[in-house]
Amino acid sequence: MTEEELVILDTSGATEVTVEKTKTLYKLGPPPMDSWNITEELSNLGFKIDTLSKNIEHLIRLMNPPVQQFLVEPMSFDQAKELVSSYMRDNRTASISELADQLQIDLRMLCEVIEELNREGHIEERE
Numbered sequence: 001m002t003e004e005e006l007v008i009l010d011t012s013g014a015t016e017v018t019v020e021k022t023k024t025l026y027k028l029g030p031p032p033m034d035s036w037n038i039t040e041e042l043s044n045l046g047f048k049i050d051t052l053s054k055n056i057e058h059l060i061r062l063m064n065p066p067v068q069q070f071l072v073e074p075m076s077f078d079q080a081k082e083l084v085s086s087y088m089r090d091n092r093t094a095s096i097s098e099l100a101d102q103l104q105i106d107l108r109m110l111c112e113v114i115e116e117l118n119r120e121g122h123i124e125e126r127e
Contacts, residue, residue: 072106077109077112077113080103081116081117083105084103084105084113084114084117084123085117087099087102087103088123096110096111096114099114
């Protein structure tokens with residue numbers, strides 16, 4: 001006898017046996033959702049997607065900071081040296097990027113001017 005067969009015996013004394021096949025169906029899965037639950041779930045998923053999108057945009061900005069551009073005026077080394085000396089007299093302290101931005105001096109030339117002013121004792125470098 002297989003699992004699908006059900007044997008029924010006739011108890012009236014007859015010698016006949018009746019065999020019937022039966023099947024049982026099982027449904028698996030979550031219970032059906034009503035439209036309110038579906039709408040709520042979609043709303044939650046939309047919120048999560050928006051949050052992930054904002055986090056990804058933030059990470060991209062952190063990984064790719066904007067490039068700072070300086071306008072550079074053509075000038076001689078002596079002109080640049082005089083501009084830096086004057087700026088430092090007026091402001092007492094300044095970073096290299098501040099000097100480059102405010103005075104519009106080429107960064108390579110600015111570093112050379114700062115080194116010379118430092119050697120001459122007109123300015124001193126701080127870390």
